[in-house]
Amino acid sequence: MDPFDYAAPSSLDEAIRLLAEADGAARPLAGGTDLIPQLSEGRRRARLVVDVKNIPELRQLRFHPAEGLTIGAAVTCAELAESPVVRQLYPAVADACSLIGSVLIQHRASLGGNLANAAPSADGVPPLIVHRAAVRIAGPDGVREMPVEDVCVGPGMTALAPGELIVAFRISPPPEATSSCYVRFTPRQEMDIAVAGAAAAVTVDPSTGLCRTAVIALSAVAPTPVRAPEAEAYLAGKPLTDPHLEAAARLAVRSAQPISDVRASADYRRHLVTVVTRRALLGARNRLAADGRHGTSPGAAGPKEGLSGVAEGGR
Amino acid sequence: MSRKVAVEAVINGAPQAFVCEPRQTLLEVLREGLGLTGTKEGCGNGNCGACCVLLDGRPVPSCLVLAVEAAGRDILTVEGLAEGELHPLQQAFLEHGALQCGICTPGFLIAAKALLDKNPQPAEQEARAWLAGNLCRCTGYDKIIRAVLDAAGRLRSVDPNPKEEAHPA
Numbered sequence: 001m002d003p004f005d006y007a008a009p010s011s012l013d014e015a016i017r018l019l020a021e022a023d024g025a026a027r028p029l030a031g032g033t034d035l036i037p038q039l040s041e042g043r044r045r046a047r048l049v050v051d052v053k054n055i056p057e058l059r060q061l062r063f064h065p066a067e068g069l070t071i072g073a074a075v076t077c078a079e080l081a082e083s084p085v086v087r088q089l090y091p092a093v094a095d096a097c098s099l100i101g102s103v104l105i106q107h108r109a110s111l112g113g114n115l116a117n118a119a120p121s122a123d124g125v126p127p128l129i130v131h132r133a134a135v136r137i138a139g140p141d142g143v144r145e146m147p148v149e150d151v152c153v154g155p156g157m158t159a160l161a162p163g164e165l166i167v168a169f170r171i172s173p174p175p176e177a178t179s180s181c182y183v184r185f186t187p188r189q190e191m192d193i194a195v196a197g198a199a200a201a202v203t204v205d206p207s208t209g210l211c212r213t214a215v216i217a218l219s220a221v222a223p224t225p226v227r228a229p230e231a232e233a234y235l236a237g238k239p240l241t242d243p244h245l246e247a248a249a250r251l252a253v254r255s256a257q258p259i260s261d262v263r264a265s266a267d268y269r270r271h272l273v274t275v276v277t278r279r280a281l282l283g284a285r286n287r288l289a290a291d292g293r294h295g296t297s298p299g300a301a302g303p304k305e306g307l308s309g310v311a312e313g314g315r
Numbered sequence: 316m317s318r319k320v321a322v323e324a325v326i327n328g329a330p331q332a333f334v335c336e337p338r339q340t341l342l343e344v345l346r347e348g349l350g351l352t353g354t355k356e357g358c359g360n361g362n363c364g365a366c367c368v369l370l371d372g373r374p375v376p377s378c379l380v381l382a383v384e385a386a387g388r389d390i391l392t393v394e395g396l397a398e399g400e401l402h403p404l405q406q407a408f409l410e411h412g413a414l415q416c417g418i419c420t421p422g423f424l425i426a427a428k429a430l431l432d433k434n435p436q437p438a439e440q441e442a443r444a445w446l447a448g449n450l451c452r453c454t455g456y457d458k459i460i461r462a463v464l465d466a467a468g469r470l471r472s473v474d475p476n477p478k479e480e481a482h483p484a
Contacts, residue, residue, distance in 0.1 A: 003317040006337030006383045029381070036340070036379045037360040049337060051384060078373065102448020104364055104426065107373040108380070190447035191362050 001040045008051040012058075012138055012167065015050055020140045020163045022048045028165055030058070030074040031108035033101060034117045057167050058112065063089075068172040073112025073165075077124070081106065090171060091287060092127035092180035092199045092280075099123050099182070102190040112166040118152045118224070119193075125152065125225045126199035126217035127182045133171045139164035149217075152224035175212075178203040179291065181283030183276045184219065194220040195264045196272035198228075198252070200280035202240060204288060211235045214248070216277060221256035221269050228252035231277065240285045249278035324385040326351070327395025335382040342366045344382035345392060353393040353421050357450070364449030367422040368392050374429035393421035396428065403473070404428060407466035408459070415453035423449050427463045435471055439464060 009015045019026045025047035029035055038044040052058050058074040063085040071080065077097035080086050087094045093111075100109055100123050114124035115135065128135075128148040135148050140163050148169065151158050160166070174180075184197030197219035203212045214235040216228040231252040238244045258269035323332045326349070335344050342359075345351040345368070357365030359378050366377040369391040396402040404424050407413070414420045423446065430437055430445045437445070442463050443456070451459060 001338040003336060003338050005317045006320065006381065008383075008386075032379050032381065033361055036381070039338075040359070049381070051381075053384075076373075101361070102364065103429075103445050104367055104374050104376045104448050105361060105379075107370075107375050189444070 002042075002045060004039070004046045005048045006051065007048060008054050010054045010056075012055050012165075015052055015055055015165060016138055016140060016163070018048065018050050019165060022050075024162050026050050028052050028116070030110040030113040031076060031105075033105050033109045034113060052112075052165065060168065065173060068170065071111060071169040071171070073115075073168055074110045075112075077101075077106040077109045077111070078103070080111070089174050090127070090131050090180065092130060092182040092201060092284070093124075095182040095283075096123040096127045096199070099184060105191070111169060115148065115151055116158060116160070116166055118154070118156050118158045120152075120155050120223055120225070121194045121197070121220035122152075122225065123182065123184060123194060123197060123219060126197060126219050127180065128169060128171070129217040129225060129227065130180055130199045130201035130215040131171045131174065132215070133169045135169055136167045137164050138167050143167070145170070149225075149227065154223050174201075175203045177206045177212075177288060179284045179287040181280045181287065183279040183283060185272050185276055193263065196220050196256075196258070196269050196276050198273065198276040198280040200277065200284045202235070202281065202284045202288065204240065209239060211238055211240050214281070216248075216252055216280070218252065218256060218273060218277070221258040221273055223257070226255050226257075228255040228277065230254050235281075240281070240288075242282075245278055245281040245285070246274075248281060249274040252277040320383050322383055322386045324387065325389045327390070327392060333382070337381060337383050339382045340378050341368070341370075341380040341382045341385055341390070342377040344385075345377060345390075348382075351392050351394050355418050355421055357418065357422075362450075363419070363422075364426060364446075365419050365422040367425045367449065369425060369429060372429070372432065374426050391425065391428075393424055396424060402428070402466075403469040404431070404463065404466040407462040407469065411458045411462040411465065413454060413458040413462040414451075419449060419451045419453075423451070423459055423463075427466070430463070431467050431470060435467060437464070437467060 027046040029049045029051045053074050058072040060072040061075050063069045077100050081094050081097040111124045114122045133148045134145045136145050180201035182199040184194035186192035199217045201215045214232045216231050219225050231248040234248050253270050253273045256273045258266040260266045319334050345354050355365040357363035361376045361379045368377045371389050
């Protein structure tokens with residue numbers, strides 16, 4: 001690794017000042033699971049590494065019944081996967097956090113880092129999108145918020161300006177009778193990168209059982225994580241029966257623009273979009289069913305039919 | 316040229332001070348600076364788990380931790396596992412023949428300790444899932460898993476009411 005200096009500021013203001021003064025030559029460090037290999041392999045350079053894990057705003061994890069969930073950008077995936085609130089109310093987030101890398105990686109990696117790295121295959125991003133998370137970004141010109149959905153603009157590229165830092169994610173309390181699920185396909189279970197992934201969040205009308213809204217986001221099948229609006233629109237107002245979920249999964253393919261690479265051909269990825277989308281929808285629906293009618297504790301049940309979040313093809 | 320940094324940490328229960336460059340990984344400083352060569356370097360990029368240590372009780376790949384990040388933290392390496400006699404995990408690995416070349420063993424032992432600290436009675440599938448990020452290229456995994464589950468039983472019989480580590484949410 002080329003030499004760099006290191007700072008571990010304990011306040012957000014100090015971190016922003018350090019990042020600004022370095023004029024593009026500084027990199028924030030959370031878990032380092034992307035940054036450290038990038039630095040050691042020469043894929044990124046840094047004159048200064050700013051460790052953000054001592055900044056309280058980036059380490060907060062709190063839930064308020066009216067305001068919802070706040071996830072500091074540097075909170076580890078392991079902490080999120082263990083959190084009862086995340087597991088119960090935002091289960092797709094817990095799914096992704098228990099899939100990323102390996103157990104060892106999950107004890108370092110963060111959602112802030114996952115988003116900032118902006119890999120098309122990032123497992124952490126589609127679950128945030130389907131829960132309509134906003135991200136708080138601090139920079140030399142102050143603090144701003146934007147939807148997570150708008151952050152990734154291309155492979156490895158984000159809408160963050162130079163010197164800006166992801167501080168935290170904010171997710172509103174889920175509507176009543178809502179659940180979610182994230183599923184990906186990988187040839188092996190650990191330390192692999194999604195060939196295709198899908199997150200789904202569904203909200204049903206508790207009196208009729210019909211779908212009020214469905215939000216679907218796909219990973220690894222486009223230059224950025226993408227929504228699947230045609231599939232979402234199809235499900236609105238319908239019962240979440242297997243045939244409707246299947247039909248929606250087929251519509252989701254229209255939102256994919258996959259490439260062929262070492263992991264899979266574009267055609268195979270399109271096929272996988274239907275598979276993972278159907279499984280994510282099934283997982284969310286089955287969690288709702290396991291929970292009864294109130295949508296308050298779907299996390300414990302998890303997806304049925306052996307859908308552990310790892311595609312069954314990996315067994 | 317970056318400045319060298321003085322770091323104080325608790326390593327295997329004892330306060331330690333060392334000087335390192337910010338670019339040095341914890342793995343590098345453990346092995347080359349402190350002579351704690353029990354922790355192994357496999358892939359060097361977080362894929363194999365051979366360099367697993369506990370950082371404040373959490374299992375992490377030390378090749379993806381900067382040594383400067385260890386300031387004020389508590390680190391456990393394989394050298395700190397045995398207390399007078401072999402740790403039950405080490406004893407079980409020996410008895411089950413859960414190693415051949417041994418390069419992956421320290422990482423497995425530390426990762427397994429983290430599992431048993433969190434969950435004293437893991438199901439076989441839980442143990443397999445937890446350790447799936449640790450690679451072994453010699454023995455296959457069955458003996459390792461048998462050793463971990465056996466050690467879990469031995470640890471429970473030593474302390475019939477083990478406390479689960481608290482992870483506040």
